[in-house]
């Protein structure tokens with residue numbers, strides 16, 4: 664294994680039991696980091712345990728459960744990298760006027776969960792540590808029926824800029840995925856591949872991205888010590904399409 668800046672570092676990934684977070688957990692562990700990945704459901708936890716084959720720890724926590732988060736952070740002790748890749752909120756895909764206030768607000772559970780992760784986790788972070796959050800291309804690419812995703816994603820990105828100022832020298836960054844082939848789209852069943860293909864036909868790169876491609880963006884901002892307050896887009900050119 665080539666030398667990595669993650670060698671021996673303590674990395675916590677909330678939302679690390681599936682999709683992008685799981686890929687980042689595996690990649691960091693492969694580079695020598697000591698990784699704790701957490702999510703809510705037993706099914707994802709079990710999958711993550713199988714995928715990691717003992718190369719990292721898997722725990723149960725909800726971004727909205729400060730005590731469960733604190734238990735993990737206490738176990739880790741000093742955190743070098745804190746990542747939240749949790750979905751954490753509802754995704755109601757309907758035009759704004761066809762949504763109830765409750766549906767719109769439920770998207771913001773993602774933001775409140777991320778706030779919780781940062782609030783509870785920050786005291787455990789090393790001064791040269793970093794926080795990485797995950798937004799999504801709707802934050803800056805608006806589309807009909809996606810107002811909750813756009814608004815919450817933009818809020819996550821602005822929160823990151825605020826935190827980068829307030830928490831410096833701790834670095835805070837956000838990675839913004841485009842359309843990525845993860846469990847998020849499993850509800851399409853056997854139409855998943857076809858649906859993702861259709862969704863990405865107007866993008867510059869006409870396919871869905873992989874969890875590993877986004878995880879590589881997460882590991883970039885984790886390791887590059889000259890990067891803070893920034894947004895890294897891993898979206899197949901969706902913003903320009």
Ligand SMILES: NC(=O)c1ccc[n+]([C@@H]2O[C@H](COP(=O)([O-])OP(=O)(O)OC[C@H]3O[C@@H](n4cnc5c(N)ncnc54)[C@H](OP(=O)(O)O)[C@@H]3O)[C@@H](O)[C@H]2O)c1
Pocket residue numbers: 677678679680681682683684701702703704705707708724725726727748749750751752776797798799800839840841842843844845846847874
């Ligand atoms: N896939 C895409 O196309 C796409 C596009 C734009 C943005 N994103 C963003 O990228 C991030 C990762 O998405 P993904 O596609 O990798 O999703 P995913 O495959 O569904 O994985 C999400 C992970 O987060 C966990 N999780 C969800 N809610 C949680 C909560 N409240 N507390 C703790 N863990 C929670 C899930 O486990 P449990 O469900 O068991 O808790 C799972 O481990 C999310 O922030 C998502 O909004 C994804």
